[in-house]
Amino acid sequence: MSGTQMDHDVKEYLDSYKVDFPNEDELEASIEFIMAKVPVRETRSEVIKRKANSLMLNSxxxxxxxxxxxxTLNGAFLLLGMISLIQWSDEPYTMIFMLAPLPFIVGIFEIMKSRDKGMIELELTLKYNAQQILTSRLFVVGLYNLLMNAGLSAVLLTVNPEIQIARLFLSWTVPYVLVTGIAFLLALKTKGIPASATFIALWIAVSAAGFRLPGLSEMFIKIGVLPAAGLIFAGVLVWVINIASIRKMGIGGEKYES
Amino acid sequence: MRVKLEDVTKVFGDKRAVDGVTTELTNGVYGFLGANGSGKTTLMRMLAAVSRPTSGTITLNGEDIGKMGDRYRDMLGYLPQHIGYYKHFTVEKFLAYIASLKGLEKKTAAVKITELIEMVNLTDKRKTKMGKLSGGMKQRVGIAQALLNDPKILIVDEPTAGLDPKERIRFRNLLAAIAKDRIVLLSTHIVSDIEYIAKEILIMKDGRLIEKDTPQNLVHHIERKVWSVNAEEAEVPAYQANYKVGNISRQMDGIQLRIISEEKPAVNAVNVPVNLEDLYLYYFDEEVGA
Structure with a gap:
């Protein structure tokens, strides 16, 4: 049977039925009934609000x-920091520079515990998944570190009015952004606890030795805004790489298991 | 509910861990049977959306699970083959933490946790830290967490590893009871885990799905290929070298061997009823699971 012939037969068959066109009220009622079942597309602001709420709740x-x-470790470092600030009160910029990234570096093992404890495969399948969990931990530790640095700055400014606010700010923002970024990058490539421990030791040793070198301390303290901004920008770039890695995070490189 | 796999392949370097699997799964228990390295875990991971297929698609009611995001994860319960735990959490705290990550409300979670702790027989360990539990107990906590959100799709990879026989039976019965209105996917190399509860068994070998059928039909495929042979002790090594030998039992008048063979292995060999362990041995030239 040809296509045209079939079309004709179907038309003839359907013509034998009479279908009443619904009236306006029936149409409206049908649309209203269906509309209730159609998911409403979220607006951009609603999506942002939902994600922010979810981040807060998870955090x-x-x-x-x-x-x-x-x-415990952060308490110990806080105590150590306070003692150092009193002991070397004439070098506030150096001290805050050294202390600035420590709370975050200490917190790396807590941030990375899903992967380090073998929980990531399970957490990837949960409603709030591994990436969201890790982002929340990053947010908490990052915010805690930020508050510590701001609090420490406030204490220093109170006890020593001669301190320059802008210089003090630069002294902790550079390591806070750049050094934490590099430490986290290292943790992503290795494991949380070793990365954390290695980086703390390395950072304290390198920064302490560096500031003992004649001229280096002076050079950093007198660093211009532009070079400092450059270092902060480099730190932001490292964090972009880190965040991209978190988004792609899976079960540890997805190796074949026989 | 319908999960559809179309030509699903996963490649690691030059190894095709899963090779062109096409099948359809509806409500009920499906047992994935295969030796180590057969691709079961890789397939389970793709079904749990932990890993993405190199090619092919997995859909739930026509929608790609990779694109469903948290809508898919919300209806999923998953027990990976290797699961770590936060050692300093108590059993109760661990389950509460997972419940919270599954989006359960606190009140609902509390009721569900009590119910599941009781179900996996860990009521007296409720306040015990995870680090202090035995392997079997941890596995039971793993099973409990997978069921917290009353999942519509439950994926359990080697769930009975480390469980004692009583717990295994309890777990089997539980799966059979809950499978009525959900898809349960269970991977194992232990035949008795799935023999009586699976609606269908999927046999995986070298990454390929080589059989998918009801246990009865699968067993039917090798009918008249399972033999019982009475032999002298000295003849046993020769039988083992030439045939797939299952059970070996010592009798009053010698040794009785269970042999899987296309042809009659001895003059005195007689056909015996087939079970799934024979089927496993037929497909996998390895020792039969417990």
């Missing part, structure tokens, strides 16, 4: 589940 949960080691 609070992660904060409450941080292990004692994080708080």
């Amino acid at each position: 609070v949960r992660e904060l409450l589940n941080f292990g004692w080691a994080f708080w």
